Amino acid sequence: MSLRTVTWTTLLTTLSFTLAAGAAQKLEKVPTPIDVAASPPLALVGSEIELAGSSVVLRDAKTVTLSVRNPQGKQATLAAELDESGRYSKRVRAVELGTYQVTAIAPDGRARAQATFTTASPAAVGEHAAAAGRELLDAGRKSVAKLVAAAARAPASPPREELVTRLGQLEQRLADAPARLDELELVITDVDTILAAHPATTPEFEPLFDALEEVSAKADPLAAQLEERVRQIEVGITDCDRLDMVGEAVGFLGLAVSLVGKPISVAANLLADKTFSTRLSARDPRLAANAEAKIAVDNAVKHSVGIAQGLDSWRGGVYTYVNDLVQFAAQKVFGAYCEKFEGPFEGTFHLEYYEGGEKWLAYDVALKGMLFLRYEKGSSPARVRGEFEGVADFPALWENFLVVESWAKPYTIARWARRPTLLGDVYLPEAGKLGRAALGMLRANPGYFYVPVEGLVQGDKLSIRFLDANQDYPERAKGKVIYVLVEPSLPIPQVAKVEVTYQGAHYILSRATHQGRGTADEPFTLPIQIDAKRKISFVDEGYTRREEEPGNFLLQWTLHLRTCNPGCPY
Incomplete structure (x- = not known):
């Protein structure tokens, strides 16, 4: 192939290879690869956001330019260096409420990628997480009736009847979730009050808001996955398939409870820590100097810790009940009807192509x-x-x-x-x-x-x-x-x-x-x-x-x- 007779564009678009029989792929001319993602996509105002992605080094050019526009339209420009693997990462603190626009510019200055993230007040972050948690646990509660129907298709026996009864009791426990998550919002309201008066104490509450942001990010997809898997149980091929999947679905509910319960557990442990009040004062010297302000904060913490500990007791009870039910379904119910082989495997595959x-x-x-x-x-x-x-x-x-x-x-x-x-x-x-x-x-x-x-x-x-x-x-x-x-x-x-x-x-x-x-x-x-x-x-x-x-x-x-x-x- 001669450069005298073939254009550069033709050369680029004909560089091809075969990965498998009949599967031709081309190494094609493309804009310089660049991508960017903001994590978390919803965060507490004042939090640090990670902007990360990948691109390629072009000769000596290995700097990705990040343009960050805040909700008021003010723009900041940051530089991030690509590492040997072509990855980059930069952290930015978001101090304004609202949605931020991020543009990542490749080292050649031409190709671009975009992302957004949103900051919210403590109350809004808590409200969003609580709403997502309610929907997830409500999907779990609704799925229990279908699990009961699947279990009831097994031949009658005392273990089967006990499983049906226990599933009904689990449904009742999950029915309490909306009221419990209302109480979580009360805790967040107290935290919001503290942070409004003393924003310097925000870092002490970051573990709580990290857990809330995780609920917001994962709850909806997990609810959709649960509904799809329960639908598959309803059309299970054999009794053993259905009973196995009933146990797995109950275990999945445990995963949902664990996700929604994480901010509850974090709040209970964080607020009950005997050093917490001292740490808040260390963050904001005004608390040490102003007795009235410190009393107001201490009262808010005491009010919240009582609610949080009660919530954590409920969370622990539901989680323990679910785990016990998983064991019962596997050992007493599945074991009454079915046998199961289970064990590990490991495999490898190596491919080489030659010309x-x-x-x-x-x-x-x-x-x-x-x-x-x-x-x-x-x-x-x-x-x-x-x-x-x-x-x-x-x-x-x-x-x-x-x-x-x-x-x-x-x-x-x-x-x-x-x-x-x-x-x-x-x-x-x-x-x-x-x-x-x-x-x-x-x-x-x-x-x-x-x-x-x-x-x-x-x-x-x-x-x-x-x-x-x-x-x-x-x-x-x-x-x-x-x-x-x-x-x-x-x-x-x-x-x-x-x-x-x-x-x-x-x-x-x-x-x-x-x-x-x-x-x-x-x-x-x-x-x-x-x-x-x-x-x-x-x-x-x-x-x-x-x-x-x-x-x-x-x-x-x-x-x-x-x-x-x-x-x-x-």
Whole structure:
């Protein structure tokens, strides 16, 4: 390809490569990448806001310019330096009430991104959080009736009847939530009064407002996720599926109670601290010098701490009740009808692509999580339903597209391969399946996946096949390849980029288990072993697979799973 006959624009738009059979993607000319986000999006007036994002270094230019316009229209300009990974962060204190406009300008001074954040009075922050909390717990209360209906479909038994009764009692406890959150607003009103008179004491209340802002940010998405998951319970395939999901839904309600209860607990502990009054005086010397002002603040704190401690007692009671109900549903109800294998698995996938014997793309994916398999007691063969559920990490991404597009070598001045940004790549067993799924949907855990399976258990054999994934990470977690090239006719850097889509958990798991065992959508068989000493049955299997076409590609899989009934003790 000659520069005499092909324009620069054509060169940029034809730089292409293949990530999988039939899936052509192009490294396309784009404006300089720049993004920005404000956190938290709703904050207490006077708080610090983090402005963070990413861009690319262009030669020696590595400064992102941040223009922040306050609610009165006054503008401030800040500078943030890009680190080696292309990330930047700057904190700004927002002292005016209202909505701020943020514009981030890339190092080339051309590309821009925008964000907003809003500051509110203490009373308004509390009111917004309380309203969001009410809606979340009301969604939880309404879901209980559907959980009762799902549980009632199991054959009659004393454990089933007790579960139905306990769910009704949980509904009554959640019905108290609106009045309790009204009391939380009374606490915030007292805090608002203190801060209006003594704004210098604001830092002492920041843990409380951090918790309130978290409720505002997460409550609505969690309520929507709960409603969707409860709907899925209503169409569950088997009694064991439904009973398992009833227990998970109750556990998810515990997550909701924990979220809404966090500012309650923070307020109770903060205001009851014996050093709190002294710390307030240290923040505002007027309190030490003015006895009347100090008495007014102390009285407001005493009034609030009494309310907060009563609220915290209610929160703790509901949370404990939910946790006890989760255990009862799992051990007494599910255990009365169903058996369950459960245990950990770990898997890896490695990919390399070559052109003319030279490598130009490689990446790794690491999977970890739990395998759950449920079936009815006393049946042989018994129908099995379950899931591989877990999180992915992406430890390596390597590229050299210049192997396949050698024309670009003279014009490339910088390039980067960026792995996905994972805000949380941990499995979070305490969150439960519904909680982990919600965090995946919220992109708080973008590597999350949920791959259902079905099959049969008979004698000492367990046969399962993969179903379509309910959740997988390829659309949430992508690698990015960025090239900076200099146009031949002008010394102006141009940016080109492409997103690298990783193979998903469904692909990795189904292919790892099927070398020499038919196609990936066919069942595979797991031998069941007995540990008489520990009184468990278990499956312990490992798989390795390697597919290679020298000079073209190399694919490698590993998978180890260990799943036990009634649960792996080691």
